[in-house]
Amino acid sequence: MLAVAALVLALVAGTPREIDVAASKASFSVAHVWVERVSGSVPIRRGSVTLAPGSLVPTSVTAELDATRIRTDEPDRDAALESPDFFDAAKYPVWTFVSRNVTPEGPTSFTMDGDLTIHGVTRPERLNVTIGGGDAHPVYHATATVDRHAFGMATTRLDPTIGSSVDVRLDIVVR
Numbered sequence: 001m002l003a004v005a006a007l008v009l010a011l012v013a014g015t016p017r018e019i020d021v022a023a024s025k026a027s028f029s030v031a032h033v034w035v036e037r038v039s040g041s042v043p044i045r046r047g048s049v050t051l052a053p054g055s056l057v058p059t060s061v062t063a064e065l066d067a068t069r070i071r072t073d074e075p076d077r078d079a080a081l082e083s084p085d086f087f088d089a090a091k092y093p094v095w096t097f098v099s100r101n102v103t104p105e106g107p108t109s110f111t112m113d114g115d116l117t118i119h120g121v122t123r124p125e126r127l128n129v130t131i132g133g134g135d136a137h138p139v140y141h142a143t144a145t146v147d148r149h150a151f152g153m154a155t156t157r158l159d160p161t162i163g164s165s166v167d168v169r170l171d172i173v174v175r
Contacts, residue, residue: 015051017050017051019063019175026170027041027042027169027170028040032163033162038072039072040081041071042066043069044064045065045094047061056133056138059102060099061112063172064096065097066094068090095118096115096117101114108132110129113125116146118151119152119153128143133174139174140172141172143168143169145166148165148166149164
């Protein structure tokens with residue numbers, strides 16, 4: 001009887017599927033006084049997406065990003081972003097996102113509320129997500145705007161030249 005109940009629960013809850021980190025990307029852009037916007041990327045280390053049977057809308061998502069490998073195509077800027085002045089990647093090498101709630105918005109879109117941890121600070125954030133791909137390899141395109149100051153980063157002498165709002169884009173492929 002317990003085995004049947006466990007099987008039914010597993011079917012209803014879904015099975016976690018891995019994020020294909022080689023095919024997925026996390027990118028950002030932020031206003032900068034001298035060059036309009038600065039764009040970059042942060043590698044996704046690992047993650048999982050749990051899908052309910054027969055649906056591409058996730059029931060839960062977890063992800064880890066590698067803060068020690070921020071890339072903006074400008075090595076000096078990358079080093080500055082990884083320094084204690086900004087993300088302090090040596091002390092906080094991993095950023096995490098754990099979903100709390102998923103709200104379908106239509107057949108191919110949903111919002112996802114979750115907890116984002118950056119720089120040792122956890123805050124609620126909302127992702128706006130569209131669905132692409134198919135059952136074998138779902139693809140999710142998520143966007144959000146994050147206030148970088150809300151994550152406890154120190155104000156530096158460069159603050160007047162850099163925007164507070166960071167636009168984030170995630171392109172996630174699921175195995």
